[in-house]
Amino acid sequence: MKMEIFAENPRGDDAVPSTTAVSVALTLGERVLNRQMQRPQAPDSGEYSSAPTRRRFLIAAGTGVSVTAAEIWLAASRVVPDDAMPAVDPDNPRNLKQYDPVYERAVRGLEAPLGFEDCARPVARANRGTAGRDRHAVAPVIDRFIIHHTGTTADQLDFLSRCNRRSSAPTFYLRHDGSVIELIRPGAKPSSTGADWNWRSVAVETLNETDAPEYAVTTAQMEELAQMVAWLATFDGKSLDGVPVSFAIDRDHVISHQETWSGTECPGPYLQSRLDDIVARAQQIFEENPSPRG
Ligand SMILES: [Zn+2]
Numbered sequence: 001m002k003m004e005i006f007a008e009n010p011r012g013d014d015a016v017p018s019t020t021a022v023s024v025a026l027t028l029g030e031r032v033l034n035r036q037m038q039r040p041q042a043p044d045s046g047e048y049s050s051a052p053t054r055r056r057f058l059i060a061a062g063t064g065v066s067v068t069a070a071e072i073w074l075a076a077s078r079v080v081p082d083d084a085m086p087a088v089d090p091d092n093p094r095n096l097k098q099y100d101p102v103y104e105r106a107v108r109g110l111e112a113p114l115g116f117e118d119c120a121r122p123v124a125r126a127n128r129g130t131a132g133r134d135r136h137a138v139a140p141v142i143d144r145f146i147i148h149h150t151g152t153t154a155d156q157l158d159f160l161s162r163c164n165r166r167s168s169a170p171t172f173y174l175r176h177d178g179s180v181i182e183l184i185r186p187g188a189k190p191s192s193t194g195a196d197w198n199w200r201s202v203a204v205e206t207l208n209e210t211d212a213p214e215y216a217v218t219t220a221q222m223e224e225l226a227q228m229v230a231w232l233a234t235f236d237g238k239s240l241d242g243v244p245v246s247f248a249i250d251r252d253h254v255i256s257h258q259e260t261w262s263g264t265e266c267p268g269p270y271l272q273s274r275l276d277d278i279v280a281r282a283q284q285i286f287e288e289n290p291s292p293r294g
Helices: 002-008 019-044 051-063 065-077 219-233 268-273 275-288
Strands: 108-110 144-149 172-174 180-182 201-206 254-256
Touching (some): 219 275, 268 275
Parallel strands (some): 108 180, 144 201, 172 201
Antiparallel strands (some): 172 180
16 A cells, blocks of 8 residues: 555655545544444443443433433433534535536536645646646647546545545546546546646546455446546547547557556556456447537
8 A cells, every 4th residue: 555655646746545545434434333332332331431320320220211211311412412423425525516517427526625736725726738847838638538546445535525635636536336426627637647647638536346466446437437538539629628639549548547657556457457448448439429428
Protein backbone atom coordinates (compact mmCIF):
# COMPACT_ATOMS: atom_id res chain seq x y z
CA MET A 1 0.00 0.00 0.00
CA LYS A 2 2.75 2.47 0.86
CA MET A 3 4.43 1.76 -2.45
CA GLU A 4 1.17 2.53 -4.17
CA ILE A 5 0.68 5.78 -2.28
CA PHE A 6 4.09 7.00 -3.26
CA ALA A 7 3.77 5.70 -6.77
CA GLU A 8 0.41 7.33 -7.29
CA ASN A 9 1.46 10.71 -6.01
CA PRO A 10 4.81 11.70 -7.30
CA ARG A 11 3.96 15.28 -8.08
CA GLY A 12 1.59 16.45 -5.46
CA ASP A 13 -1.24 17.13 -7.85
CA ASP A 14 -1.66 13.46 -8.46
CA ALA A 15 -3.64 11.40 -6.11
CA VAL A 16 -5.35 8.26 -5.22
CA PRO A 17 -7.10 6.80 -2.26
CA SER A 18 -4.54 5.73 0.23
CA THR A 19 -4.16 4.74 3.81
CA THR A 20 -6.12 7.84 4.72
CA ALA A 21 -9.13 6.44 2.96
CA VAL A 22 -8.57 3.05 4.46
CA SER A 23 -8.30 4.48 7.94
CA VAL A 24 -11.43 6.55 7.36
CA ALA A 25 -13.23 3.45 6.20
CA LEU A 26 -11.97 1.59 9.22
CA THR A 27 -12.99 4.39 11.51
CA LEU A 28 -16.45 4.46 10.00
CA GLY A 29 -16.65 0.71 10.30
CA GLU A 30 -15.59 0.87 13.89
CA ARG A 31 -18.18 3.52 14.62
CA VAL A 32 -20.92 1.43 13.10
CA LEU A 33 -19.68 -1.57 14.98
CA ASN A 34 -19.50 0.40 18.21
CA ARG A 35 -23.00 1.72 17.70
CA GLN A 36 -24.29 -1.74 17.04
CA MET A 37 -22.54 -2.97 20.10
CA GLN A 38 -23.54 -0.12 22.35
CA ARG A 39 -27.22 -0.85 22.58
CA PRO A 40 -27.14 -4.32 24.07
CA GLN A 41 -24.11 -3.49 26.12
CA ALA A 42 -25.13 -0.11 27.42
CA PRO A 43 -26.41 -1.16 30.85
CA ASP A 44 -23.21 -3.05 31.53
CA SER A 45 -20.74 -0.77 29.82
CA GLY A 46 -18.31 1.39 31.71
CA GLU A 47 -20.50 4.41 31.19
CA TYR A 48 -23.33 2.79 33.07
CA SER A 49 -21.40 0.88 35.69
CA SER A 50 -21.24 3.52 38.39
CA ALA A 51 -22.49 2.15 41.67
CA PRO A 52 -25.55 4.46 41.94
CA THR A 53 -26.67 3.65 38.44
CA ARG A 54 -26.23 -0.05 38.96
CA ARG A 55 -28.07 0.16 42.27
CA ARG A 56 -30.93 2.11 40.69
CA PHE A 57 -31.11 -0.44 37.95
CA LEU A 58 -31.22 -3.30 40.41
CA ILE A 59 -33.86 -1.52 42.49
CA ALA A 60 -35.85 -0.80 39.38
CA ALA A 61 -35.51 -4.37 38.26
CA GLY A 62 -36.97 -5.49 41.56
CA THR A 63 -39.95 -3.13 41.51
CA GLY A 64 -41.67 -4.15 38.34
CA VAL A 65 -41.38 -4.66 34.66
CA SER A 66 -42.63 -1.20 33.69
CA VAL A 67 -40.01 0.59 35.79
CA THR A 68 -37.35 -1.69 34.50
CA ALA A 69 -38.42 -0.76 31.01
CA ALA A 70 -38.19 2.91 31.95
CA GLU A 71 -34.70 2.41 33.25
CA ILE A 72 -33.73 0.64 30.08
CA TRP A 73 -35.22 3.49 28.10
CA LEU A 74 -33.20 5.99 30.15
CA ALA A 75 -30.08 3.99 29.55
CA ALA A 76 -30.81 3.73 25.88
CA SER A 77 -31.58 7.44 25.61
CA ARG A 78 -28.05 8.26 26.64
CA VAL A 79 -26.74 6.97 23.35
CA VAL A 80 -29.24 8.94 21.29
CA PRO A 81 -26.75 11.64 20.18
CA ASP A 82 -24.67 8.95 18.56
CA ASP A 83 -27.63 7.10 17.09
CA ALA A 84 -29.14 10.33 15.78
CA MET A 85 -26.59 10.65 13.01
CA PRO A 86 -28.49 11.25 9.78
CA ALA A 87 -28.62 8.39 7.33
CA VAL A 88 -25.73 8.52 4.91
CA ASP A 89 -26.52 8.41 1.21
CA PRO A 90 -24.04 5.87 -0.16
CA ASP A 91 -24.05 7.70 -3.49
CA ASN A 92 -23.37 11.03 -1.83
CA PRO A 93 -21.83 10.41 1.59
CA ARG A 94 -20.70 14.01 2.06
CA ASN A 95 -24.05 15.47 1.04
CA LEU A 96 -22.46 17.43 -1.78
CA LYS A 97 -24.43 19.57 -4.16
CA GLN A 98 -25.65 17.41 -7.03
CA TYR A 99 -26.11 18.09 -10.72
CA ASP A 100 -27.28 16.14 -13.75
CA PRO A 101 -24.14 14.35 -14.87
CA VAL A 102 -22.71 15.19 -18.28
CA TYR A 103 -22.01 11.48 -18.77
CA GLU A 104 -25.56 10.24 -18.98
CA ARG A 105 -24.73 6.76 -17.73
CA ALA A 106 -23.44 8.19 -14.45
CA VAL A 107 -25.82 7.77 -11.52
CA ARG A 108 -24.87 11.13 -10.02
CA GLY A 109 -22.98 14.27 -10.69
CA LEU A 110 -21.46 15.56 -7.48
CA GLU A 111 -19.89 18.93 -6.98
CA ALA A 112 -16.86 17.49 -5.24
CA PRO A 113 -14.64 20.22 -3.79
CA LEU A 114 -11.82 18.92 -5.91
CA GLY A 115 -10.12 19.74 -9.13
CA PHE A 116 -9.42 23.22 -7.85
CA GLU A 117 -6.14 25.06 -7.75
CA ASP A 118 -6.26 24.80 -3.97
CA CYS A 119 -8.63 22.22 -2.66
CA ALA A 120 -8.58 23.76 0.81
CA ARG A 121 -9.92 26.98 -0.71
CA PRO A 122 -12.05 25.75 -3.58
CA VAL A 123 -12.45 29.00 -5.48
CA ALA A 124 -10.67 28.64 -8.83
CA ARG A 125 -11.08 25.46 -10.85
CA ALA A 126 -7.89 23.90 -12.07
CA ASN A 127 -7.62 25.10 -15.64
CA ARG A 128 -7.25 22.91 -18.70
CA GLY A 129 -5.39 25.82 -20.25
CA THR A 130 -2.23 25.15 -18.27
CA ALA A 131 0.02 22.11 -18.21
CA GLY A 132 3.08 20.85 -16.43
CA ARG A 133 4.54 21.84 -13.14
CA ASP A 134 5.60 25.15 -14.66
CA ARG A 135 1.98 25.72 -15.71
CA HIS A 136 2.80 26.67 -19.25
CA ALA A 137 -0.12 27.65 -21.44
CA VAL A 138 -1.69 25.04 -23.69
CA ALA A 139 -4.72 24.95 -25.96
CA PRO A 140 -7.27 22.89 -24.03
CA VAL A 141 -8.17 19.56 -25.56
CA ILE A 142 -9.39 16.19 -24.38
CA ASP A 143 -7.46 13.54 -26.23
CA ARG A 144 -6.78 10.85 -23.66
CA PHE A 145 -8.92 8.52 -21.59
CA ILE A 146 -6.75 7.46 -18.67
CA ILE A 147 -7.53 4.41 -16.57
CA HIS A 148 -6.58 4.17 -12.92
CA HIS A 149 -7.33 1.81 -10.10
CA THR A 150 -7.94 2.65 -6.48
CA GLY A 151 -5.48 0.09 -5.18
CA THR A 152 -8.03 -0.93 -2.57
CA THR A 153 -11.32 -2.80 -2.50
CA ALA A 154 -13.09 -0.60 0.05
CA ASP A 155 -15.46 2.00 -1.35
CA GLN A 156 -13.67 5.30 -1.95
CA LEU A 157 -16.54 7.69 -2.61
CA ASP A 158 -16.28 9.34 0.78
CA PHE A 159 -12.57 9.93 0.28
CA LEU A 160 -13.12 11.27 -3.20
CA SER A 161 -15.96 13.53 -2.03
CA ARG A 162 -13.87 15.69 0.24
CA CYS A 163 -10.85 17.85 0.11
CA ASN A 164 -8.63 14.84 0.53
CA ARG A 165 -5.06 15.50 1.38
CA ARG A 166 -3.82 14.81 -2.12
CA SER A 167 -6.65 16.57 -3.88
CA SER A 168 -7.45 13.44 -5.83
CA ALA A 169 -10.03 14.36 -8.42
CA PRO A 170 -10.74 11.84 -11.13
CA THR A 171 -13.51 12.68 -13.55
CA PHE A 172 -15.29 9.41 -12.83
CA TYR A 173 -15.37 6.91 -10.01
CA LEU A 174 -16.36 3.40 -11.10
CA ARG A 175 -17.72 0.90 -8.61
CA HIS A 176 -17.89 -2.89 -8.69
CA ASP A 177 -21.44 -2.97 -10.03
CA GLY A 178 -20.47 -0.75 -12.96
CA SER A 179 -22.13 2.35 -11.53
CA VAL A 180 -20.37 5.63 -12.18
CA ILE A 181 -20.23 8.75 -10.07
CA GLU A 182 -19.18 11.89 -11.94
CA LEU A 183 -17.02 13.65 -9.38
CA ILE A 184 -16.12 16.65 -11.44
CA ARG A 185 -17.54 17.78 -14.77
CA PRO A 186 -15.72 16.30 -17.77
CA GLY A 187 -14.80 19.83 -18.84
CA ALA A 188 -12.96 20.42 -15.56
CA LYS A 189 -9.34 19.40 -15.30
CA PRO A 190 -8.97 16.24 -13.24
CA SER A 191 -6.16 15.72 -10.79
CA SER A 192 -5.22 12.11 -11.24
CA THR A 193 -2.42 11.40 -13.62
CA GLY A 194 0.13 14.17 -13.23
CA ALA A 195 0.53 17.73 -14.41
CA ASP A 196 1.65 16.71 -17.89
CA TRP A 197 -1.48 14.64 -18.49
CA ASN A 198 -4.34 16.00 -16.41
CA TRP A 199 -4.97 18.97 -18.69
CA ARG A 200 -5.68 16.76 -21.71
CA SER A 201 -7.44 13.81 -20.13
CA VAL A 202 -10.58 12.40 -18.69
CA ALA A 203 -9.64 10.12 -15.80
CA VAL A 204 -11.46 7.23 -14.19
CA GLU A 205 -10.71 5.64 -10.84
CA THR A 206 -11.73 2.00 -10.88
CA LEU A 207 -12.46 0.40 -7.52
CA ASN A 208 -10.62 -2.89 -7.29
CA GLU A 209 -12.48 -6.11 -6.66
CA THR A 210 -9.37 -7.82 -5.36
CA ASP A 211 -6.21 -6.56 -3.73
CA ALA A 212 -2.61 -7.12 -4.76
CA PRO A 213 -1.11 -8.69 -6.65
CA GLU A 214 -3.79 -8.94 -9.31
CA TYR A 215 -5.96 -5.90 -8.53
CA ALA A 216 -8.82 -7.39 -10.51
CA VAL A 217 -12.00 -5.55 -11.41
CA THR A 218 -15.45 -6.90 -12.25
CA THR A 219 -16.97 -7.74 -15.60
CA ALA A 220 -19.45 -4.91 -15.06
CA GLN A 221 -16.57 -2.48 -14.59
CA MET A 222 -14.85 -3.73 -17.73
CA GLU A 223 -18.04 -3.12 -19.70
CA GLU A 224 -18.51 0.33 -18.24
CA LEU A 225 -14.94 1.35 -19.05
CA ALA A 226 -15.65 0.43 -22.66
CA GLN A 227 -18.92 2.37 -22.53
CA MET A 228 -17.10 5.47 -21.28
CA VAL A 229 -14.49 5.21 -24.02
CA ALA A 230 -17.18 4.78 -26.69
CA TRP A 231 -19.06 7.77 -25.26
CA LEU A 232 -15.98 9.99 -25.35
CA ALA A 233 -15.38 9.02 -28.98
CA THR A 234 -18.80 10.36 -29.95
CA PHE A 235 -17.45 13.85 -29.21
CA ASP A 236 -14.44 13.57 -31.48
CA GLY A 237 -14.17 16.76 -33.52
CA LYS A 238 -16.77 18.42 -31.32
CA SER A 239 -16.64 19.80 -27.83
CA LEU A 240 -17.48 18.10 -24.61
CA ASP A 241 -18.64 20.29 -21.75
CA GLY A 242 -16.95 23.23 -23.46
CA VAL A 243 -13.64 21.52 -24.24
CA PRO A 244 -12.57 20.45 -27.76
CA VAL A 245 -12.22 16.69 -28.16
CA SER A 246 -9.76 14.89 -30.40
CA PHE A 247 -10.22 11.27 -29.58
CA ALA A 248 -10.16 7.92 -31.34
CA ILE A 249 -10.78 4.50 -29.87
CA ASP A 250 -7.31 3.04 -29.98
CA ARG A 251 -4.42 2.37 -27.66
CA ASP A 252 -2.85 5.74 -28.35
CA HIS A 253 -5.84 7.48 -26.84
CA VAL A 254 -6.93 4.94 -24.25
CA ILE A 255 -4.06 4.57 -21.85
CA SER A 256 -3.30 3.61 -18.29
CA HIS A 257 -1.64 5.59 -15.58
CA GLN A 258 1.56 3.54 -15.79
CA GLU A 259 1.81 4.32 -19.47
CA THR A 260 2.23 7.97 -18.57
CA TRP A 261 4.72 7.27 -15.80
CA SER A 262 6.59 4.05 -15.25
CA GLY A 263 6.93 4.67 -11.54
CA THR A 264 3.42 3.48 -10.72
CA GLU A 265 1.85 0.05 -10.92
CA CYS A 266 -1.56 1.68 -11.42
CA PRO A 267 -3.93 0.35 -12.74
CA GLY A 268 -2.54 -3.03 -11.69
CA PRO A 269 -1.75 -6.16 -13.71
CA TYR A 270 -5.34 -7.11 -14.43
CA LEU A 271 -6.52 -3.86 -16.02
CA GLN A 272 -3.19 -3.33 -17.72
CA SER A 273 -3.52 -6.71 -19.41
CA ARG A 274 -7.10 -5.97 -20.50
CA LEU A 275 -6.64 -2.56 -22.15
CA ASP A 276 -6.79 -4.06 -25.63
CA ASP A 277 -10.05 -5.79 -24.69
CA ILE A 278 -11.53 -2.52 -23.43
CA VAL A 279 -10.61 -0.82 -26.69
CA ALA A 280 -12.06 -3.65 -28.78
CA ARG A 281 -15.33 -3.60 -26.85
CA ALA A 282 -15.50 0.20 -27.05
CA GLN A 283 -15.09 0.05 -30.84
CA GLN A 284 -17.98 -2.39 -30.97
CA ILE A 285 -20.20 -0.14 -28.85
CA PHE A 286 -19.24 2.90 -30.91
CA GLU A 287 -20.09 1.21 -34.21
CA GLU A 288 -23.54 0.45 -32.85
CA ASN A 289 -24.08 4.02 -31.72
CA PRO A 290 -21.66 6.61 -33.10
CA SER A 291 -23.70 9.69 -32.21
CA PRO A 292 -23.48 11.62 -28.97
CA ARG A 293 -26.14 10.59 -26.54
CA GLY A 294 -27.77 12.86 -24.05
ZN1 LIG B 1 -3.38 5.89 -11.08
